[in-house]
Amino acid sequence: xxxxxxxxxxxxxxxxxxxxxxxxxxxxxxxxxxxxxxxxxxxxxxxxxxxxxxxxxxxxxxxxxxxxxxxxxxxxxxxxxxxxxxxxxxxxxxxxxxxxxxxxxxxxxxxxxxxxx
Amino acid sequence: xxxxxxxxxxxxxxxxxxxxxxxxxxxxxxxxxxxxxxxxxxxxxxxxxxxxxxxxxxxxxxxxxxxxxxxxxxxxxxxxxxxxxxxxxxxxxxxxxxxxxxxxxxxxxxxxxxxxxxxxxxxxxxxxxxxxxxxxxxxxxxxxxxxxxxxxxxxxxxxxxxxxxxxxxxxxxxxxxxxxxxxxxxxxxxxxxxxxxxxxxxxxxxxxxxxxxxxxxxxxxxxxxxxxxxxxxxxxxxxxxxxxxxxxxxxxxxxxxxxxxxxxxxxxxxxxxxxxxxxxxxxxxxxxxxxxxxxxxxxxxxxxxxx
Numbered sequence: 001x002x003x004x005x006x007x008x009x010x011x012x013x014x015x016x017x018x019x020x021x022x023x024x025x026x027x028x029x030x031x032x033x034x035x036x037x038x039x040x041x042x043x044x045x046x047x048x049x050x051x052x053x054x055x056x057x058x059x060x061x062x063x064x065x066x067x068x069x070x071x072x073x074x075x076x077x078x079x080x081x082x083x084x085x086x087x088x089x090x091x092x093x094x095x096x097x098x099x100x101x102x103x104x105x106x107x108x109x110x111x112x113x114x115x116x117x
Numbered sequence: 118x119x120x121x122x123x124x125x126x127x128x129x130x131x132x133x134x135x136x137x138x139x140x141x142x143x144x145x146x147x148x149x150x151x152x153x154x155x156x157x158x159x160x161x162x163x164x165x166x167x168x169x170x171x172x173x174x175x176x177x178x179x180x181x182x183x184x185x186x187x188x189x190x191x192x193x194x195x196x197x198x199x200x201x202x203x204x205x206x207x208x209x210x211x212x213x214x215x216x217x218x219x220x221x222x223x224x225x226x227x228x229x230x231x232x233x234x235x236x237x238x239x240x241x242x243x244x245x246x247x248x249x250x251x252x253x254x255x256x257x258x259x260x261x262x263x264x265x266x267x268x269x270x271x272x273x274x275x276x277x278x279x280x281x282x283x284x285x286x287x288x289x290x291x292x293x294x295x296x297x298x299x300x301x302x303x304x305x306x307x308x309x310x311x312x313x314x315x316x317x318x319x320x321x322x323x324x325x326x327x328x329x330x331x332x333x334x335x336x337x338x339x340x341x342x343x344x345x346x347x348x349x350x351x352x353x354x355x356x357x358x359x360x361x362x363x364x365x366x367x368x369x370x371x372x373x374x375x376x377x378x379x380x381x382x383x384x385x386x387x388x389x390x391x392x393x394x395x396x397x398x399x400x401x402x403x404x405x406x407x408x409x410x411x412x413x414x415x416x417x418x419x420x421x422x423x424x
Contacts (some may be wrong), residue, residue, distance in 0.1 A: 001283065002411050008276035029283075030407075037282045037332065045280040045334035103393075 001029035002035075005046055013048050017056035022089065025080050036066065036074035037057055063088070123190050123199070127252035130186045130207045133214030133246060134179040141172055144221055152224045153231035162223075175217040182210035196411055198379030199253045208247025215243025255307060256399075268360050270421060271414040274411050280334035281412045284343060285405075287386040290373060291327050294319045325349060326375060329384065331404060333412035335419055338394060340404065349375075350384070350402070354423060358397045360416045362409045365391035 001024040005016045024030035036042075039057055043050040061068050065080045098108045148168045155164025186206040189199060219239035223231045273279055298319040301323030305312035319375035342345065347418040367373050370383040385391075392409040394402045394416075406412065 002279060002281050004273070004277055005280035006274060008274075008278045034284060035330075037280070037330075041312075041332075042280060042282075045332070045336060046278045048278075051171065066197075 001027075002067075003042065003046060005048065007048075013052045014055040014059065017042075017053060018046075018059040021056070021060045022063075022065065024086060025076060026082055026085055026089065027083065030076050032076050032078045032080055034076045035072075036076070038073050123203070123254045124254060126203045126207070126250050127183075127186050127190060129246070129250050129253055130203065130210050131183045133210045133243060134176065134183060137172070137176050137179055137214045137217050140218060140221060141176075144225060145172075148221060148224060149228050152220065152228075154220055156233040160232060162233075168224075171220070172217060175213045178213040179210050182206045182213070186210075199273075200251055200256065201379075203254045206247075208244045211243035211246025212240060213243070215240035218243075232246070267346075268362060268410075268413045268417045270418040271411075272424065273415075273418040279415055279418075280332065281415050282330065282332045282334075283406065283408070284330040284411075285331060285384075285386055286328070290386060291323060294323050294327075298323070309390030322374070326384070326386075329386075331406065333416050337394075338402075338404075338412070338416065350382075352394055352396060352402060354416070354419060356396050356398070356406045357416060358393050359395040359421060360413045360420070361393040361395065362413045363391060363393045363403070364403050365389060365393075365403055375404035 001020075003011050003017065003020045007013065007018075009016065012017075021030070021036065024068065024082050028037075037045075037055065039053040040050055043053045053086075057068060057074050061074075065077060065085065066074050067077050068074050094112075095108065098111075103111075145168075150168060151165050152168040152171065153162030153164070154166045154273045156162050183206070186203055189202040189206070192388050216239075219233060219236040222239070223233050223236050226232075271279065298316055301312055301316045301319070305316065324344050325342045325347075330339075330341040330343050332341070333337045335354060336351075337357060338350075338352045339348055340350040342349055365383070365385055365388065367385045367388055370376055370381070370385050371378045373385050373387075376385060380399065380402040381403070383391075384405070385403070386405050389405060390407070390409050391403050391405040392413055396402065
């Protein structure tokens with residue numbers, strides 16, 4: 001899969017890398033059991049700080065998409081669910097847009113309930 | 118193929134034969150019917166044969182070398198290996214002419230007690246003729262790069278950085294290799310214990326090629342043995358002349374697995390799409406990938422960025 005980051009973008013580099021991993025799982029470029037590049041190597045070739053990559057991997061680990069094991073590196077979890085991930089990604093966009101428009105949590109929940117057929 | 122230079126090289130390969138023919142015409146009436154034809158070291162001879170038969174054998178070998186040179190020039194077009202095939206046939210043609218001249222002059226100098234002595238240098242000079250042929254043949258295809266279908270480069274902004282990484286697995290090759298290892302082990306256990314070290318061959322192949330990580334980034338292309346973490350093929354970015362996406366036919370690249378043939382090498386795990394790198398030295402490297410467009414686009418973008 002392709003990792004690409006833009007050092008001039010407003011989005012933090014770690015978030016960009018985390019988004020690439022998510023996108024890879026979503027598109028099927030990364031299948032359960034696939035190993036991500038070693039953090040040190042990825043940091044080297046993208047010319048970013050090692051801790052940036054580690055932060056990105058930790059973020060995706062916290063989202064229960066990958067496992068981080070000493071010695072084995074970062075591996076896509078067997079239960080990493082592309083369908084659920086797609087929903088999470090949509091929710092993330094929804095929340096981001098709602099915040100920009102100044103909506104609070106209660107209003108957002110109300111909108112989600114309204115959206116039911 | 119650089120035609121004039123290849124033709125000149127072939128003429129040079131036939132030239133020693135002319136020496137063999139002309140010297141026979143000059144010396145044949147002075148040579149004894151049986152002449153010394155074998156020496157151990159530079160002292161007296163220890164083997165004799167018919168002058169005519171010996172000369173005929175050297176002539177025949179020279180003709181074989183000359184025909185082999187023409188054959189390889191016709192068959193191997195512009196391949197990188199042609200220069201060295203011409204060199205080898207040139208060394209053979211020169212070498213047999215050298216043996217003839219050294220042997221005949223030794224006999225002419227003293228037919229009763231022929232000694233090779235310094236005349237061994239005729240043979241050395243003859244073999245060195247191969248180097249002259251290599252020089253004349255010149256570097257082959259670097260001057261005529263083959264047309265490469267253009268790859269759409271990745272739209273990489275000046276502030277963007279990108280890296281590609283994927284893992285290759287070949288379940289069928291893994292299974293076949295595993296079966297081979299077990300079969301050899303069973304045979305070895307049944308009797309010929311000398312076979313035990315042979316079991317290591319499929320096991321090593323499995324460790325090296327069972328899982329391969331392919332990365333393309335600002336360093337260039339790398340293939341790393343996934344189970345051992347050893348990089349076994351790296352092509353730095355500045356050694357890449359062009360990138361191509363192609364259908365890889367295992368028969369065309371020498372078979373399945375890691376293949377090395379003159380002028381090119383490849384990691385072929387199946388028939389199908391793959392990435393072909395044209396290196397600046399004229400060699401080619403191919404690897405089968407599910408999505409060769411992505412690394413091809415990335416490498417092309419990185420190449421144009423590097424300028």
